Amino acid sequence: MPWKIGTLWVCCLVLQALGPFSSKAADSEVLKPRVPQDQIVEAQSWKNPFSSTQENIEKGKQIFHGKAFCVTCHGRDGKGLGNIPGLVGRLPRNFTDKDWQAVRTDGELLWILKNGSPGTAMASFIPLVLTEEEAWHVLLYVRSFGQP
Secondary structure (H helix, E strand, O other): OOOOOOHHHHHHHHHHOOOOOOOOOOHHHHHHHOOOOHHHHHHHHHOOOOOOHHHHHHHHHHHHHHOOHHHHHHHHOOOOOOOOOOOOOOOOOOOHHHHHHHHHOOHHHHHHHHHHOOOOOOOOOOOOOOOOOHHHHHHHHHHHHOOO
């Protein structure tokens, strides 16, 4: 089901208006892959062609906070919206969660940017909003949230 970007943006704003929430470590629902079983091996084989240099991370940051408007749902600090009972695993992802960072490959994350995240409000962004090159840069920035 295709999402309209405006609808996604409004949904994220409404959820953010609910207020601050704690960000606990990932639970089993959050750690489940979003890529369908029949596509996961291929997605996991995709590697980011850009190295994790400060310059490339900064490019990703600019896109995250600007053109891609990821910041709207995932927040300036990358923590998403925390944990709301009943919505576990369906809220905007907490990118600072080291457990989640450890189990998801860059290829899986790119698949989500291409296809959305089933069962969540995460829409597809490639090619409607981002080029694949821009998405890889955003993923470098997303990975930086999991750094000490």
